[in-house]
Amino acid sequence: xxxxxxxxxxxxxxxxxxxxxxxxxxxxxxxxxxxxxxxxxxxxxxxxxxxxxxxxxxxxxxxxxxxxxxxxxxxxxxxxxxxxxxxxxxxxxxxxxxxxxxxxxxxxxxxxxxxxxxxxxxxxxxxxxxxxxxxxxxxxxxxxxxxxxxxxxxxxxxxxxxxxxxxxxxxxxxxxxxxxxxxxxxxxxxxxxxxxxxxxxxxxxxxxxxxxxxxxxxxxxxxxxxxxxxxxxxxxxxxxxxxxxxxxxxxxxxxxxxxxxxxxxxxxxxxxxxxxxxxxxxxxxxxxxxxxxxxxxxxxxxxxxxxxxxxxxxxxxxxxxxxxxxxxxxxxxxxxxxxxxxxxxxxxxxxxxxxxxxxxxxxxxxxxxxxxxxxxxxxxxxxxxxxxxxxxxxxxxxxxxxxxxxxxxxxxxxxxxxxxxxxxxxxxxxxxxxxxxxxxxxxxxxxxxxxxxxxxxxxxxxxxxxxxxxxxxxxxxxxxxxxxxxxxxxxxxxxxxxxxxxxxxxxxxxxxxxxxxxxxxxxxxxxxxxxxx
Numbered sequence: 001x002x003x004x005x006x007x008x009x010x011x012x013x014x015x016x017x018x019x020x021x022x023x024x025x026x027x028x029x030x031x032x033x034x035x036x037x038x039x040x041x042x043x044x045x046x047x048x049x050x051x052x053x054x055x056x057x058x059x060x061x062x063x064x065x066x067x068x069x070x071x072x073x074x075x076x077x078x079x080x081x082x083x084x085x086x087x088x089x090x091x092x093x094x095x096x097x098x099x100x101x102x103x104x105x106x107x108x109x110x111x112x113x114x115x116x117x118x119x120x121x122x123x124x125x126x127x128x129x130x131x132x133x134x135x136x137x138x139x140x141x142x143x144x145x146x147x148x149x150x151x152x153x154x155x156x157x158x159x160x161x162x163x164x165x166x167x168x169x170x171x172x173x174x175x176x177x178x179x180x181x182x183x184x185x186x187x188x189x190x191x192x193x194x195x196x197x198x199x200x201x202x203x204x205x206x207x208x209x210x211x212x213x214x215x216x217x218x219x220x221x222x223x224x225x226x227x228x229x230x231x232x233x234x235x236x237x238x239x240x241x242x243x244x245x246x247x248x249x250x251x252x253x254x255x256x257x258x259x260x261x262x263x264x265x266x267x268x269x270x271x272x273x274x275x276x277x278x279x280x281x282x283x284x285x286x287x288x289x290x291x292x293x294x295x296x297x298x299x300x301x302x303x304x305x306x307x308x309x310x311x312x313x314x315x316x317x318x319x320x321x322x323x324x325x326x327x328x329x330x331x332x333x334x335x336x337x338x339x340x341x342x343x344x345x346x347x348x349x350x351x352x353x354x355x356x357x358x359x360x361x362x363x364x365x366x367x368x369x370x371x372x373x374x375x376x377x378x379x380x381x382x383x384x385x386x387x388x389x390x391x392x393x394x395x396x397x398x399x400x401x402x403x404x405x406x407x408x409x410x411x412x413x414x415x416x417x418x419x420x421x422x423x424x425x426x427x428x429x430x431x432x433x434x435x436x437x438x439x440x441x442x443x444x445x446x447x448x449x450x451x452x453x454x455x456x457x458x459x460x461x462x463x464x465x466x467x468x469x470x471x472x473x474x475x476x477x478x479x480x481x482x483x484x485x486x487x488x489x490x491x492x493x494x495x496x497x498x499x500x501x502x503x504x505x506x507x508x509x510x511x512x513x514x515x516x517x518x519x520x521x522x523x524x525x526x527x528x529x530x531x532x533x
């Protein structure tokens with residue numbers, strides 16, 4: 001699952017803790033301490049003693065059957081909350097209101113209300129649940145049942161489980177697309193991924209990947225799912241639009257989990273066997289130099305702002321912060337024995353995105369053009385578009401709540417271009433129909449001297465170029481018997497039969513006008529002598 005959208009669940013069977021870092025809206029917390037360490041500042045031996053006042057709550061799952069909330073403002077542990085045995089994975093709803101704990105040995109999930117830190121009745125799911133993902137709207141929690149080869153959907157409004165959905169053998173991970181339409185389940189023993197259509201809970205055809213898939217994350221634009229294969233030591237990118245896997249990317253020894261930065265530019269893969277993290281450039285799907293972290297790293301998450309990746313080191317009992325700008329590891333922060341999973345709640349209350357820029361604009365043909373699309377929402381929305389832009393223009397999501405359309409319209413680009421803009425975050429999706437009109441100043445085609453004979457019918461078309469289609473007018477004295485008509489489509493006609501006695505040369509001016517300007521051309525009409533002239 002993309003960082004900031006839910007849990008990146010660990011499934012290391014020897015682990016003793018699952019750590020969830022909850023960053024409240026009131027101020028900095030353990031994430032800030034990790035970021036300070038990533039940037040070379042001092043870090044406490046204890047994760048929580050380095051926290052400034054006003055932070056949120058960290059939930060620690062103890063395999064003995066409890067979850068301990070810790071006030072990060074003081075480092076004081078609250079009374080533990082009893083759950084079922086062996087809690088292995090934790091996910092938090094997008095609004096931060098509920099923590100869902102997967103109890104591996106008991107086949108249950110325990111919801112905890114964060115407002116009161118009270119456990120609600122456990123929910124029966126399948127055998128050996130070990131991963132959870134929650135839809136962006138917070139309405140459904142999908143629980144992966146490793147022993148049962150299935151996924152159980154839980155309606156979070158009533159905490160009622162649905163019928164288990166069959167997937168592949170030994171499923172180990174799950175991620176949901178940012179639009180909430182599809183869940184992807186990694187089937188650990190079958191080298192496949194099963195897509196599930198969330199609207200119908202119907203599993204689709206499996207997608208082949210590398211051996212032993214154990215981790216999965218999806219880019220913020222929803223276009224690519226990256227699947228980590230443990231025994232193969234690879235990551236397989238899957239184009240979600242077609243379900244087509246791309247070439248495998250070689251990473252470290254026995255990679256486990258993966259997280260993607262909010263701007264979608266880098267995927268970070270933890271390599272349990274080599275004690276490293278491999279950054280992958282999503283633009284080129286190439287692996288960068290490995291980053292050394294702690295012993296047996298099991299899980300990773302990226303802060304909401306994308307500045308820091310936090311790595312849970314199972315055998316070290318630490319969290320290593322990585323500064324994503326430089327891909328350098330900071331001083332490890334002690335958290336406890338064998339942390340297996342890490343998730344970060346949004347620093348702000350999620351807000352539905354909205355597109356605030358105007359729904360239409362004009363661009364002059366042949367001139368540099370820039371239009372900025374603006375949005376509101378928290379976290380900062382991802383912005384995309386569908387529909388064709390004029391030749392010479394391109395669309396760029398700036399990953400800061402704005403996007404730009406820039407370039408110089410060229411190659412016959414004049415016209416109207418309707419596109420659909422989409423702003424999406426964990427709170428929802430907003431769309432806008434945006435119409436871009438490329439205007440072009442009018443020009444009148446060359447005509448030369450119009451020659452006609454008195455008494456003979458004349459029909460001459462006057463053609464123009466420009467967008468919108470120019471309006472045409474005529475000034476000057478026409479020969480008797482001739483008239484000028486604007487066809488209101490960028491053309492006009494000079495038609496009629498010159499009257500007897502009108503032999504002469506006549507000069508008229510034709511003007512073509514649209515919002516981009518006016519063009520004028522003088523035309524000579526020569527009536528040659530004839531009988532009766």
